[in-house]
Amino acid sequence: xxxxxxxxxxxxxxxxxxxxxxxxxxxxxxxxxxxxxxxxxxxxxxxxxxxxxxxxxxxxxxxxxxxxxxxxxxxxxxxxxxxxxxxxxxxxxxxxxxxxxxxxxxxxxxxxxxxxxxxxxxxxxxxxxxxxxxxxxxxxxxx
Amino acid sequence: xxxxxxxxxxxxxxxxxxxxxxxxxxxxxxxxxxxxxxxxxxxxxxxxxxxxxxxxxxxxxxxxxxxxxxxxxxxxxxxxxxxxxxxxxxxxxxxxxxxxxxxxxxxxxxxxxxxxxxxxxxxxxxxxxxxxxxxxxxxxxxx
DNA sequence: ATGGCTGCAAACGTTTTGCACTTTT
DNA sequence: AAAAGTGCAAAACGTTTGCAGCCAT
Numbered sequence: 001x002x003x004x005x006x007x008x009x010x011x012x013x014x015x016x017x018x019x020x021x022x023x024x025x026x027x028x029x030x031x032x033x034x035x036x037x038x039x040x041x042x043x044x045x046x047x048x049x050x051x052x053x054x055x056x057x058x059x060x061x062x063x064x065x066x067x068x069x070x071x072x073x074x075x076x077x078x079x080x081x082x083x084x085x086x087x088x089x090x091x092x093x094x095x096x097x098x099x100x101x102x103x104x105x106x107x108x109x110x111x112x113x114x115x116x117x118x119x120x121x122x123x124x125x126x127x128x129x130x131x132x133x134x135x136x137x138x139x140x141x142x143x
Numbered sequence: 144x145x146x147x148x149x150x151x152x153x154x155x156x157x158x159x160x161x162x163x164x165x166x167x168x169x170x171x172x173x174x175x176x177x178x179x180x181x182x183x184x185x186x187x188x189x190x191x192x193x194x195x196x197x198x199x200x201x202x203x204x205x206x207x208x209x210x211x212x213x214x215x216x217x218x219x220x221x222x223x224x225x226x227x228x229x230x231x232x233x234x235x236x237x238x239x240x241x242x243x244x245x246x247x248x249x250x251x252x253x254x255x256x257x258x259x260x261x262x263x264x265x266x267x268x269x270x271x272x273x274x275x276x277x278x279x280x281x282x283x284x285x286x
Numbered sequence: 287a288t289g290g291c292t293g294c295a296a297a298c299g300t301t302t303t304g305c306a307c308t309t310t311t
Numbered sequence: 312a313a314a315a316g317t318g319c320a321a322a323a324c325g326t327t328t329g330c331a332g333c334c335a336t
Binding site: 158159200203 | 314315316317318319320326
Binding site: 075095104106110111113114122125126127131132133137 | 217240254267271
């Protein structure tokens with residue numbers, strides 16, 4: 001569980017301010033821990049905390065948070081990006097249902113196995129993406 | 144190396160036709176084996192084989208090929224999708240340079256380690272994505 | 287009071303679509 | 312001849328941007 005105060009401190013240390021909109025967006029992300037959420041859903045939920053938040057503001061803040069390493073951005077389906085707050089003490093991956101979009105956590109991380117292997121390959125590794133796709137029990141039954 | 148004739152047979156078996164455009168797109172993908180290529184680059188290259196090919200046709204065909212499991216589609220950067228022809232006899236993943244986009248093949252596949260583990264978790268696994276990101280030797284030097 | 291942040295609306299790049307026509311089977 | 316596939320242009324979609332005004336520091 002990432003600490004909200006720590007994140008806000010990180011922001012301030014970097015010269016960023018703590019606006020109502022930014023805090024609301026952060027709250028949405030924190031409440032959605034361990035699950036991907038789209039920019040649009042973040043926008044909708046953020047408006048419940050701070051109704052006059054604008055969609056552009058959401059995108060601008062997601063970029064800031066991504067650059068600071070507070071959130072993780074990915075493209076699971078190829079269309080819209082998905083976001084998730086980063087929990088240093090529980091690095092994980094996802095299994096995603098191709099039918100309903102339901103996700104579950106996968107604790108296994110292949111990066112640990114391969115990290116050293118590539119350290120001397122010219123490439124300097126920084127990130128990795130590991131996602132499993134399939135059909136969840138429910139969607140599997142429906143077909 | 145996927146066999147062009149086999150792919151065309153698969154297409155025909157499913158009721159798809161073999162048009163000049165479709166064959167040209169397939170040729171581009173086959174010539175680009177083991178590398179991701181964007182829809183736009185496929186379009187540009189396809190026009191060299193069959194000049195009157197339209198961009199919509201490229202997209203429509205990429206969707207057909209993706210649905211048939213002939214190609215693999217991914218979003219490395221979150222903007223445009225990237226495509227690659229699937230080689231059953233050389234399944235692999237990629238390491239991608241975040242600066243210049245250069246890619247290299249990674250033989251290691253984490254899916255093999257995890258496959259059984261999830262077969263009885265309700266989820267029926269079908270696909271997986273494993274991508275490594277970092278900076279290649281050249282881009283690393285430049286910074 | 288300064289500089290970061292926001293709302294708005296317009297623009298952007300990628301991808302998809304409707305429709306009339308063409309091509310493969 | 313029938314059905315799939317295409318070209319074209321327009322629309323859709325997610326996302327980004329310029330700018331004037333606002334707000335946290």
